Amino acid sequence: MNEESPAIPAPAEERHASWLELFFDLVAVAGVAQIAHLLHGEPGAADVGLYVLLFLAFWTAWICFTLYGNVAGEGTHTRTVLAAMFGMAVMAAAVPGVHAGEDGQARALALAYIVVRGLASGVWRNRREILVDWPAAQTSVGVIPWVVSLWAHEPARYWLWALGIALDLYVTFTVSARDIIENRRAHDRREEPRSRRRETVLPVSFATPDADHLGERLGLFVIIVLGEGVAQVIEAASDAPWNRRLYGLAAAAFFLLVALWSLSFRHGYAGVPHLTARSLPARAALPLHCFVSGCLAALAAGLGAAAEHLDTLPDSTRWLLCSSLAGYFLLTGVAALRQPADGRRRLLSVVLPCATAPLLIAGFGGGLGTVAVVWLLVAVTLWPTFYEGRRARRPGPDPRPEA
Template identity: 70%
Template sequence: MSDDDTAAAAPRRTNEENRHASWLELFFDLVAVAGVAQIAHLLHGVPDVSDLGLYALLFLAFWTAWVCFTLYANVAYENTHLRTVLAAMFGMAVMAAAVPGVHEGDDHHARVFALAYILIRALATRAWQHRRQILVDWPAAQMSLGVIPWIVSLWAHDPTRPWLWALGIALDLYVTFAVSARDIVERQEARERLGNRPARRDSGRGTSLARSQTEHLSERLGLFVIIVLGEGVAQLVQATSAAEWDRKLYTLAVAAFFLLATLWALSFRHGYAGVPHLAAGVLPARAALPLHCFVSGCLAALAAALGAAAEHLETLPDATRWLLCSALAGYFLLSGLAWLGRAARERRWLLSVALPCCVLPLLLAAFGAHVRTVVMVWLLVLITAWPILYERRSTKPSKPAVNSGTGTSTA
C-alpha cells in the first residue's frame, strides 16, 4: 500500500468507535445464512472438479456482495441508507435462490444471478458516490471495473459465462491490491473538472478518503465465520436426522462436533475476526479481508463434507475424503499466512505447527481410502487441536528453581 493510502477520514466519535453491529446489520447477515447454505449444497454428494470451481466462484461473488455493504455500513454508521441496504439484501436473497439453477446449467437462473450481482454492485457504487468518499481498505467496493465481465455474461452461455464471472472477480482483486486510493480520487476530481461539475455545496468538500472502523469490522467478519460454522452444525444435523441412529453415528456426531468446536476456538480464541492466528492490527484490511474470504470458503466446504460423512459411516468416497481433508489443509495454510505478520522469533511455529497441519490432512486424503469414517474425523480433530496444545505449552510459565537450603526462589 502506498503512503497516499495512509490518509484517513476525519476522526470518529467515541460512541462510533465502541459501537457494535446494529439490528439492520444483523438482519443483513441473515441473508448470508441463506447464501452460504445454498452454495455449500453445491458440494453435496460426490463433487467433481467443476463443482469445486463453481462453488469457489459463487462463494467469492456472494462474499464480495456481502462485504461491499458490510464496509458501507461500517463507514456510514448512523448515515446508512435503510432503503439501499434493504435493496442489497433482496438482491443477495435472489442470488442465493438462483444458485441451484446455476449449478444445473439453467440459463435463466444464471442470468438472474448475474443481474442481481450487477445491481448490488451498482447500489454499492452509488452509495459511495453519494458519500463522496473512496474506501482505502477495499477500493473495489465502489469501482465498476470488475462488473464489466458480469454485464457481458448476460449475453453469454456455458462454458463461457463462468469464465467471465471469474475474470470479474480477478479484476476486483487487481483493483484492491494494485490501485492507489489517492489515484482514484485524483482521477475522479479530474473528471469532475472536465465535466464542469461543481463540488457539492451541502458537503463543503470534494472527494475524500475513508477507512473502516476496525473493531466493528472485526465483529462483522467474525459473525460471518460464525454463520459458516453454524452451517456445519446444520449440515450435520440434517444428515444425522435422516440416518439410522446407531453407535457409529453417535461416535461420528461427537467427533464432528469436536472438530467444529476446535475450529471455533482456533478462529476466535486463538485468532481475530474469524481468521486463525491473526492478531489485531498486524495486517492491513486489504490483506485481512481476502484471508477472511478464503478461510470462510474453506470452512463452508468442510461443513458440506461433514454432512456427507454422516451418510458414509464405513469409509468416505474419494471425492468427499479429499474435500474434507483439503478444506482443513487450506484452512491451516491461510492460518500460516496470517501468522507471517508476527515477529520473526515466533516463526518457528510455521515449521512445528502450520506445516504439519497442512501436510497431515493431505496425507490422510491420499492414503486414507480404507480408513473408517469415524477414525478419519477423529484424526482431523487431533490435527486441529495440535495448534491449541502447542500454544498452551509454549506460553506455560516455567516454575522457578527453589534453593533447598533457604527455601527461596533462585529465578
C-alpha cells in the same frame, strides 16, 4: 472559593452491529447454505470450481455493504441496504439453477450481482469518500465481465464471472488512493455542464473503517459458516439410521467445529487464527478472511456429506474434507508470520504440520472408516491448542543469579 472541576470527556461508546446489519447478515446464512450444497454428494472438479467462484462473488457483494455500514454508521441508508439484501437473496436462490445449467437462473444471479455492486458503488459516490482499504467497492471494472455474461452461455459465462472476480482482486491490490481520486475528479468534470466546468479541486475525504466493529462483523460471518457445519450434520443425520457410527460421527463433527471455533476466536481476530486487529493491512486481511471462510464452508459441506456415507468416505469427499482443513491452516500461516516474536516458530511447529497431516490422511486414508477420518482431523485441529498450552507450562529461565 468554589471552582468547577474540568469536564472529563466520556469514553467513546463501544459500537456493535446494528439490527439492520444483523438482518443483513442473515442473508449470508441463506447464501452460504445454498453455495455449500454445491459440494454435496461426490463433488467433482467442476463442482468445486463453481463453489469457489460463487462463494467469492457472494462474499464480495457482502463485504461491499459491510464496509459501507461500518463507515456510514448512523448515516446508513436503510432502503439501499434492504435493496442489496434482496439482490443477494436472489443470488442465493439462483444457485441451484446455476448448478443445474439453467440459463434463466444464471442470468438472474448475474443481474442481481450487477445491481448489488451498482448500489455499493453509488453509495460511495454520493458520500464523496475514498475507501482506501477496499477500492473494488467503488469501482465498476470488475462488474463489466458480469454484464457481458448476460449474453453468454456456459462455460464462457463462468469464465467471464471469474475474470470479474480477478479484476476486483487486481484493483484491490494495485490501485492506490491517488488513482481513485483522479478518476473521481475526471468523472465529475465529465458530468459537469460545460458552462460550469472548471479545474477546481473537488473536496474528497478518506474513509477509515472502525477496526473493532469490522472485526465483529467479520467474526459473525465466520460464526455463520461454522453454524452451517452444524446444520449440515443435523440435516444429514435426520435422514440416516441412528447407530453407533452416526453417534461417533456426530461427536467428532461437533468437537471439530468447536476446536475450529476456539482457534478462530480465542486465538485470532475476525475469525482468523493468529491474526490481530492491525497485524495486516485491511487489503490483505479481508481477502484472507474470505479464503479462510471459504475453506470452513467447504469443510462444513464435507461434514454433511460424511453423515451420508457412514461406512467409508468416497475419495472426492475425503479430499474435500481434508484439503479444506489443510487450506484453512495454510492460510492462517500468513497471519502467523506477521507475529514478530514467534511467527516463524508457529509456522514450523503448528501451521505446517497441521496443513500437511490432512493431506496425508486424504492420500493414504482410503481404507479408513468415515468416523476414523473425522476423529483424525479433530486430533490435527487440537494440536495447536495442545502445543501452545504445553509451551506456556514450560518453566522459564531462573532469574536468580548463580552463586
